Amino acid sequence: xxxxxxxRGNMMIDASRIEQLTQxxxxxxxxxxxxxxxxYALASSVVKATYDIIxxxxxxxxxxIHKLLSKDFPVSALMEWYDTVTDKIRIGQSGxxxxxxxxxxxxxxxxxxxxxxxxxxxxxxxxxxxxxxxxDRITSIRANKQIYKLFPKPFKELFQWRENFQxxxxxxxxxxxxxxxxxxxxxxxxxxxxxxxxxxxxxxxxSIMIPQGKIR
Numbered sequence: 578x579x580x581x582x583x584x585r586g587n588m589m590i591d592a593s594r595i596e597q598l599t600q601x602x603x604x605x606x607x608x609x610x611x612x613x614x615x616x617y618a619l620a621s622s623v624v625k626a627t628y629d630i631i632x633x634x635x636x637x638x639x640x641x642i643h644k645l646l647s648k649d650f651p652v653s654a655l656m657e658w659y660d661t662v663t664d665k666i667r668i669g670q671s672g673x674x675x676x677x678x679x680x681x682x683x684x685x686x687x688x689x690x691x692x693x694x695x696x697x698x699x700x701x702x703x704x705x706x707x708x709x710x711x712x713d714r715i716t717s718i719r720a721n722k723q724i725y726k727l728f729p730k731p732f733k734e735l736f737q738w739r740e741n742f743q744x745x746x747x748x749x750x751x752x753x754x755x756x757x758x759x760x761x762x763x764x765x766x767x768x769x770x771x772x773x774x775x776x777x778x779x780x781x782x783x784s785i786m787i788p789q790g791k792i793r
Contacts, residue, residue, distance in 0.1 A: 592651035607672035678758035
């Protein structure tokens with residue numbers, strides 16, 4: 578799912594700017610949504626480039642990937658940014674900086690680059706519980722037909738109808754999925770700038786949020 582808000586600039590953020598934002602997060606406790614968008618866009622580009630490299634060289638290790646990516650992306654500065662984000666999550670803080678986290682479990686290099694993902698959502702392989710706020714960890718929202726009818730048309734278009742997985746008790750629902758942390762409270766153009774959380778409150782709906790471990 579692609580989430581839309583205000584129009585953003587398309588120029589990729591550089592290492593110097595990321596370092597400034599890292600310092601801002603450390604000293605002021607948060608950044609703006611626009612600043613988080615730029616870091617998220619960079620992370621998305623890095624993940625895409627990582628998959629391209631792994632497709633060409635499946636046996637490549639993290640250090641070699643890092644070396645290759647560093648030619649085109651400020652990956653060291655990005656890693657320092659996510660280290661600082663991780664520190665904030667570990668002490669129970671949340672904010673716009675959460676929107677900078679792209680949740681991707683498919684790339685082993687991205688795990689190395691961004692430890693904030695496993696900190697936020699937990700790491701089953703090491704029996705580590707999630708530390709992030711529950712709303713920041715939501716990556717899927719489902720609605721039945723009755724609730725779906727209440728949604729404005731642009732918002733409806735973000736959902737897909739689920740008819741697969743016979744064993745899944747939640748299969749007969751419309752589903753919105755994302756790979757962005759905090760999307761439940763991110764302002765959406767499809768909701769005229771409201772977040773999903775704000776929209777549900779206006780509808781007087783109590784959203785039923787299922788812990789990630791319960792969803793496949």
